[in-house]
Amino acid sequence: MLNRSSGIIKKASKLLADHPKISVLLSGSMLKFCFCKGTTLPFLLLPAFTILSLTLILSRRKQAFAIGYCFGLGYFSSTLYWIAESFKCVGFGNYGYLAVSALVLYISVYPAAACYLARRIASTRAKLLILLAIFWTIAEYLRGIVFTGFPWNLIGYVAYDIPYFAQSADVFGIYGVSFLLLLTTLLLSFKKTCLYGTVIFAIVISYGYYRTEIYNKYIVSDNPASVVVVQPSISQEDKLDVRKFQSNLAKHIELSHSHGLYHRKRLIIWSEAAINTPVHSKDKFLRYIASSLKNDWIIAGCDRFDNERHLFNSVCVFGADAEIKQFYDKRHLLPFGEFIPEFLLDIGLRKVVPGIMNFSSGTLSRTVKIDGIDPFDVLICYEIAFPGEILDNSESTWIVNVTNDSWFKNSDGPTQHMRAACFRAIEEGRPIVRCANNGISCIIDCNGRVIDALQTDEIGRIETTVPAKRQKTLFAKYKHKTIWMLLSVIALGTMLPRLARSRFYKIKNAAQKRSLLSK
Numbered sequence: 001m002l003n004r005s006s007g008i009i010k011k012a013s014k015l016l017a018d019h020p021k022i023s024v025l026l027s028g029s030m031l032k033f034c035f036c037k038g039t040t041l042p043f044l045l046l047p048a049f050t051i052l053s054l055t056l057i058l059s060r061r062k063q064a065f066a067i068g069y070c071f072g073l074g075y076f077s078s079t080l081y082w083i084a085e086s087f088k089c090v091g092f093g094n095y096g097y098l099a100v101s102a103l104v105l106y107i108s109v110y111p112a113a114a115c116y117l118a119r120r121i122a123s124t125r126a127k128l129l130i131l132l133a134i135f136w137t138i139a140e141y142l143r144g145i146v147f148t149g150f151p152w153n154l155i156g157y158v159a160y161d162i163p164y165f166a167q168s169a170d171v172f173g174i175y176g177v178s179f180l181l182l183l184t185t186l187l188l189s190f191k192k193t194c195l196y197g198t199v200i201f202a203i204v205i206s207y208g209y210y211r212t213e214i215y216n217k218y219i220v221s222d223n224p225a226s227v228v229v230v231q232p233s234i235s236q237e238d239k240l241d242v243r244k245f246q247s248n249l250a251k252h253i254e255l256s257h258s259h260g261l262y263h264r265k266r267l268i269i270w271s272e273a274a275i276n277t278p279v280h281s282k283d284k285f286l287r288y289i290a291s292s293l294k295n296d297w298i299i300a301g302c303d304r305f306d307n308e309r310h311l312f313n314s315v316c317v318f319g320a321d322a323e324i325k326q327f328y329d330k331r332h333l334l335p336f337g338e339f340i341p342e343f344l345l346d347i348g349l350r351k352v353v354p355g356i357m358n359f360s361s362g363t364l365s366r367t368v369k370i371d372g373i374d375p376f377d378v379l380i381c382y383e384i385a386f387p388g389e390i391l392d393n394s395e396s397t398w399i400v401n402v403t404n405d406s407w408f409k410n411s412d413g414p415t416q417h418m419r420a421a422c423f424r425a426i427e428e429g430r431p432i433v434r435c436a437n438n439g440i441s442c443i444i445d446c447n448g449r450v451i452d453a454l455q456t457d458e459i460g461r462i463e464t465t466v467p468a469k470r471q472k473t474l475f476a477k478y479k480h481k482t483i484w485m486l487l488s489v490i491a492l493g494t495m496l497p498r499l500a501r502s503r504f505y506k507i508k509n510a511a512q513k514r515s516l517l518s519k
Helices: 002-018 020-034 041-060 061-089 093-107 109-121 127-145 155-161 169-188 193-214 236-240 243-258 284-293 342-346 381-385 413-428 474-478 483-519
Strands: 226-231 266-269 275-278 298-307 311-318 323-329 367-370 373-380 398-403 432-436 441-444 449-455 460-465
Touching: 020 061, 020 155, 041 061, 041 109, 041 127, 041 155, 041 169, 061 093, 061 109, 061 413, 093 342, 109 127, 127 169, 127 483, 155 169, 155 413, 169 193, 169 413, 169 474, 169 483, 226 432, 226 441, 243 275, 243 284, 243 460, 266 483, 275 284, 275 413, 284 298, 284 311, 298 367, 298 373, 298 398, 323 367, 323 413, 323 449, 373 381, 381 398, 381 413, 398 413, 413 432, 413 441, 413 474, 441 460, 449 460, 474 483
Parallel strands: 226 266, 266 298, 275 298, 373 398, 398 432
Antiparallel strands: 226 460, 298 311, 311 323, 367 373, 432 441, 441 449
16 A cells, blocks of 8 residues: 555656646646635645645756746636626626736736745755745735735635634734645645644644634624615626616615614615715715615715716715715725726726726725714725725724625625635624625624625625624734734744854854964
8 A cells, every 4th residue: 555655656746847837737726626605625725735845846946936937827817717707797708818817927926936935045845835835925915015916815815714723813914824824734745844734733723712712802882783784686787787777776775674673773784886876965866765764874885076076986874864974985996997007098998897087096084983883994895805904993893895796796706705804804803794786795703704694696685783893903903013023933943043054164164264374
């Protein structure tokens, strides 16, 4: 049996050596099953990164960048294909795959750089594994901030299916979860380092168990908000059809009506672009909605113009008098979806979203304060993907995330979007109420657990009270400083022995030269 296993390993090693780029391309594609809707396979991280690390070990240093790039191509093309669905909604057909290809070609540079640096610096196999985890985490962070940032499908999101492991996000954030998960996976890949990987995994899991099952430091509101989350599941084609605007609005109102007796004022939450036309206080649409829903507060996605005729993707908050109490304008705009640089407009490129005007980035506060309702912060669409940037006010006790994932139909996209929201809840220790036109509308508690949900294509509403929040987490207090501290300590621990030896030999050689000269 051992001889047979040894033979398989030798054949696999020969395959990697003969076709390294094809091997890592296929191994990167395995990660599709870690980020898909429905049943996921998080254990596939192990073979995927085992193949990557073994290929780096067997290859020459100058090949490391190309190996990492091929791995990135497989990883990102298999997990981001669904973005092309949005182009089909506006008549671009399969041309959306060209845009996705361009995105994949760009973001694959980040894992390529991580592989190159790790292979270039590492002097032993163990150091290669540790440095690969460190540089990969740094590369993910840079991917999340460069050129407006695209922090999507970070390796740490695989931990959604390992709930106790995911709880480390309240200390180190999602980038810290990526590092710990990747380090554990890489160490488990080889017999000599397997014990270290097992110990790290056990420590992180034990912390997660303690945090969720034992350390119950919840802060329960004396007046928890009563919310109604409306998901009409209107197709994007129908939303873009101006002839169906009124019927779409009526569908929202019908789902918002109370089905029982409530002694407190409710907050009715409608999705991004629920009122997909520019609005202002007491206009006819708001008066129609307010008169239909009586004494409730409504928060709804809409468009708006400011006094200088800048266009914003917004959320408005209004009550029975149809007077808008507050606007919040989206800050993180989607490149090519909501804006295109002016020089590209001049050569004929257009946004995916209809209309020639670019949306402008907002500057208004996202914290909403309504009498009788605890303060909360609002996020629009993929703003929820940016860790450490989702709260304007530490007094906010919960978060509202409105989105419109009907662009992506019944693909992996809505599930990936929802998982990002779950990690923001863990990081900040705040429950999140998520409202999608279509996609996944849900209530997420402060431990990142979905406690009630409407799935993609499901028409309905969720009526509940907002769960309790946690005491302020370390991540909420220090943001990304915690992961930088962890990476610095581990990097120094890994590299100091080599630096010390190098310094020792330099001193020794210098002493030998002085000795020879003195003779």
